[in-house]
Amino acid sequence: MRSLTELGKYSNLLYQALRSSTEFSTYRKNLFQELVKVGYDSVPIIILTGIFTGSVMTLQSAYQLESAFIPLSTIGAIVSESILIELAAVISSLVLAGKVGARVATELGTMRVTEQIDALESMGFNSVSFLVVPRVLAGIFMFPVLYIVASVCGLGGGLAAGFFSGTVPPADFLQGARMYFYPWNVVFGFVKMFVFGFIITSVSCYKGYYASGGAEGVGKSTTNATVLSCIFVLLADFILAALLL
Amino acid sequence: MIEIKNLKKSFGDLLVWEDVSFQIDDGETVAIIGRSGCGKSVLLKHINALLNPDEGEVIIDGNNIHAMDYVDQRRLRQKFGVLFQGSALFDSINTFENVAFPLRYFTKQSEEEIRKNVMQSLEYVNLEEAADKETSELSGGMRKRVGLARAIVLRPHYIMYDEPTSGLDPQTADEINELINGMANTLDITSIVVTHDMHSVLEVADKVAFLNNQTLSWFGTLEEMKRSDQQDLQDFITASEYQIKG
Numbered sequence A: 001m002r003s004l005t006e007l008g009k010y011s012n013l014l015y016q017a018l019r020s021s022t023e024f025s026t027y028r029k030n031l032f033q034e035l036v037k038v039g040y041d042s043v044p045i046i047i048l049t050g051i052f053t054g055s056v057m058t059l060q061s062a063y064q065l066e067s068a069f070i071p072l073s074t075i076g077a078i079v080s081e082s083i084l085i086e087l088a089a090v091i092s093s094l095v096l097a098g099k100v101g102a103r104v105a106t107e108l109g110t111m112r113v114t115e116q117i118d119a120l121e122s123m124g125f126n127s128v129s130f131l132v133v134p135r136v137l138a139g140i141f142m143f144p145v146l147y148i149v150a151s152v153c154g155l156g157g158g159l160a161a162g163f164f165s166g167t168v169p170p171a172d173f174l175q176g177a178r179m180y181f182y183p184w185n186v187v188f189g190f191v192k193m194f195v196f197g198f199i200i201t202s203v204s205c206y207k208g209y210y211a212s213g214g215a216e217g218v219g220k221s222t223t224n225a226t227v228l229s230c231i232f233v234l235l236a237d238f239i240l241a242a243l244l245l
Numbered sequence B: 001m002i003e004i005k006n007l008k009k010s011f012g013d014l015l016v017w018e019d020v021s022f023q024i025d026d027g028e029t030v031a032i033i034g035r036s037g038c039g040k041s042v043l044l045k046h047i048n049a050l051l052n053p054d055e056g057e058v059i060i061d062g063n064n065i066h067a068m069d070y071v072d073q074r075r076l077r078q079k080f081g082v083l084f085q086g087s088a089l090f091d092s093i094n095t096f097e098n099v100a101f102p103l104r105y106f107t108k109q110s111e112e113e114i115r116k117n118v119m120q121s122l123e124y125v126n127l128e129e130a131a132d133k134e135t136s137e138l139s140g141g142m143r144k145r146v147g148l149a150r151a152i153v154l155r156p157h158y159i160m161y162d163e164p165t166s167g168l169d170p171q172t173a174d175e176i177n178e179l180i181n182g183m184a185n186t187l188d189i190t191s192i193v194v195t196h197d198m199h200s201v202l203e204v205a206d207k208v209a210f211l212n213n214q215t216l217s218w219f220g221t222l223e224e225m226k227r228s229d230q231q232d233l234q235d236f237i238t239a240s241e242y243q244i245k246g
Ligand SMILES: Nc1ncnc2c1ncn2[C@@H]1O[C@H](COP(=O)(O)OP(=O)(O)OP(=O)(O)O)[C@@H](O)[C@H]1O
Pocket: B011, B016, B034, B035, B036, B037, B038, B039, B040, B041, B042, B043, B085, B196
């Protein structure tokens, strides 16, 4: 019952956001700031995540497939396909649920409990257009961009790990990666990131926008925002796989 | 003119108040008093439709604000300046930008005009020197004054103060009271002051609305209040006087 009313409130917030997304002049400035905060500021952590995911994938695959009958290029194929289809998107998004989601929920939650949102509204602002729309748009735009960063770093990390550990020579890795490269995998990754970006920013905006109960309440909303974001990302990942693969 | 008619509000099972009716004429200063938690802030938020009532209406210059669509509501809200209980300054921008904020979005003023208007507002509250300070560097009293400067920068018809003097030392509180009187007299603004500070009421109010027992239990002029024989009201005043005299 409670989750039903929550769902209703969440949909209502999204509906308001959609309706007020035409008021571009209200949120133009905020949108640029958010594009930087969601996108540019997340690049370091995404590079790190990508490199480690790729290199661990290579080392593990090399270990699991240790056999004279399996060509080394297979490892390149497995690693690159896993990264493009699944890992670059999902692992990055789980990290971003912590980074972006927590920041958004805390920002809006603090603004709510210190009456800054009421202040915006009483000046005559549309607070949803001012606060929620730019954050969700930034998520939708920047997550796919971060997917490119994560993929490139993942492939690079995988390649490097194979080389430095002496398990997979770069030539074999690249041959495998090229052999099993389907553009559709990349499209699929983009679609996922688009959806995950929407989920994380909208859920976190919702949790922050309706926060209550002082500093403790903001803490609760932030925790809920990251946990719910992760759950919905995993759920959406499953649904998208079932629909699109 | 603001007419409040038969207003009722509850949150779930909690009835905040019902049967609240009174009128605020242009140029008047009305104080809303009552104990902590009696719903003073909630009443303010009904006047500019940040909250919707369960029953009743609020008529502002002939328009029922709760019956309007959101776009018209927002236009009407621009006639109001609001000083929030915790000042509600935007903490991501500095003092100057806080005051400039409504000007940047709601007017087409040039940077020069904005600067002039912001400094004028800050001068009004005696804080020109704080213009470049971050809001986190301001004291509680300064925050209230910056909040006030922001509230008047668009030249509102109405201004609503939520506990303007609470948490301030008596001298700073008096300065704020003087500012409130100044706004009302020189800028000819209609004011609504929520407070539980009787001293402030005596300084600024023309009329008094007393919220008690989940309703508007008394409404009248300041003079009538002093002579009133309503027990609850007298108890409230006596308790405050006791506090003032120590
Ligand atoms: N958004 C809300 N949801 C649920 N209950 C609320 C909400 N806002 C206020 N209340 C409740 O309504 C009652 C009145 O609150 P309000 O903030 O108006 O009190 P107040 O008279 O301003 O008190 P104070 O002098 O301490 O500021 C309180 O019991 C409060 O818990």
